[in-house]
Every structure is written in structure tokens, then in C-alpha cells.
Amino acid sequence: MSSRTGVVLAGGKSRRFGRPKAFETHEGSYFYERSEHALLPWTDQVVIQTSLELQPFFPEGKVYTDMEKWRGEGPMAGLYTAMKREESEHFILLPCDVPFLTPEVIGEMIVWKKENGITVPCALKGSGRLHPLISIWEAKDTDKINHLLEQGERSAHRVFLNLGGVSVEAAALKGVTGKHLCNVNTEDEYKKGSLL
Structure with a gap:
């Protein structure tokens, strides 16, 4: 059993962006590869x-x-699928549309979770909102996620809260800035993020 598995969510329809965001590029890499790069040192x-x-x-x-x-039932269905297919203690989740997020952010989250003794999901919070798809989940919660899906719950935010998730303020993590959390839904958001 592996200690940590990284999961990149790259199946969205990208309606607002106009084309699959997973294959948009930033600094010579696809967006999904940027998320992979952020996860690899820690998984x-x-x-x-x-x-x-x-x-x-x-x-x-x-x-x-x-x-x-x-x-087609959303990001929690994707996470649940990965949790059922891979034996791991922890699952670190990232969407494919955070091209400015770095490995250092993931490392800081892992340290914070360990130092604070958090045994439930934790997710980054910044820019005034929770980012439940930038998060660390526990294998022990796999069946609970399935139960919520069975109940018709599709919101990652509500699943996170149902499992007693704890938010990590970005400001509490060394070197983490608002740019790291830039979630690209439109080309305009991508351009703005590049200018930060």
C-alpha cells in the first residue's frame, strides 16, 4: 500500500473556457501536467x-x-473512483486548472496537516473562499464518500463539510500566495493570473 496517491481531476467539460482546460498550456506544459508536477514530489x-x-x-x-x-457525476465521483482503484493511506486531490500552484504548496499542506493532527480531509482556503479540490483526503473516508454520493450529494464543498473537513488558511502556509490558488475557468482569469 502506498502512503500517498495524487489524483488530478481532468474530466470537466470546460464550457466557460471553450476547450478542454487540461490541454491548455502554461510555460510549455499542459495544465494537467502542471498539477502532476505539483504532486509528484509528495506522492x-x-x-x-x-x-x-x-x-x-x-x-x-x-x-x-x-x-x-x-x-459524469462530478469531482467527488472522480475522487471515489481513484480511492477504490488504488490502495493508499492518503489521497491528495488537485484540479487540472490551477497552473500556478507549485510543489511547495502541497508540501506546506502536508506539514500543516501533520503538525495539527488532522485526521479528516483538509483543503486550502484563500481569496475569501474554500478550495475543496485542493485537498488531502483519508482512505478511511472512502465509504463515507460513497454513502454521500448514494444520497445524491454531488457538491465537493458539502461532502468536505460532511466529513468534518478542516480548512487551511493560505496565509498560514509559508510562501503561499493568492496566485497559487488562481482557478482558471475563463481565458480572462488565466490572463489575470499570469499578471499576478
Whole structure:
């Protein structure tokens, strides 16, 4: 069993961006590769969670689509699928649309979680809002996530709160800035983030 598995969510339809964000580029790398890069130093492996439509465009490797029961049911379905397919103690979740996030941010989150004895999910909070998809989850919560999905819960924010999740203020982490948390939904947001 691995200690930590990184999970990159890269299956969104990117309607507001106009094309799949996973394959937009920043500094010569695809967005999804930027998320992989942030996770790799801190995990034993990284898996990509995507859609059936996008799966053929990723390189061979651990590229998963949601299990059939939860196909197309959002990010928590993606996380649950990865948790069921990989044996690991912790799952570090990142979306594919945070191209400015660095490995140092993940490292700071891991240290904070350990130092504060947090045994439930933790997620970054900054710019006045919670970012539940920049988060660390526990394998022991796999069945609880499934139970919430069975109840019709699809909101990552509400699943996080249901599991007693703890928010990590970005300002409490060394070197973490608002730019790291820039979530790119539109080309304008990407341009603004690049200027920070």
C-alpha cells in the first residue's frame, strides 16, 4: 500500500473556457501536467481522473474514468473512483486548472496537516473562499464518500463539510500566495493570473 496517491481531476467539460482546460498550456506544459508536477514530489504515484471523451488524449498510464455507476457525476465521483482503484493511506486531490500552484504548496499542506493532527480531509482556503479540490483526503473516508454520493450529494464543498473537513488558511502556509490558488475557468482569469 502506498502512503500517498495524487489524483488530478481532468474530466470537466470546460464550457466557460471553450476547450478542454487540461490541454491548455502554461510555460510549455499542459495544465494537467502542471498539477502532476505539483504532486509528484509528495506522492508515491499520480493518477489522472478524466472522462471517456478525453481519456484517449492522455498518455498511457494510470488514466481512469469514473466507475460506470458514477460516470459524469462530478469531482467527488472522480475522487471515489481513484480511492477504490488504488490502495493508499492518503489521497491528495488537485484540479487540472490551477497552473500556478507549485510543489511547495502541497508540501506546506502536508506539514500543516501533520503538525495539527488532522485526521479528516483538509483543503486550502484563500481569496475569501474554500478550495475543496485542493485537498488531502483519508482512505478511511472512502465509504463515507460513497454513502454521500448514494444520497445524491454531488457538491465537493458539502461532502468536505460532511466529513468534518478542516480548512487551511493560505496565509498560514509559508510562501503561499493568492496566485497559487488562481482557478482558471475563463481565458480572462488565466490572463489575470499570469499578471499576478
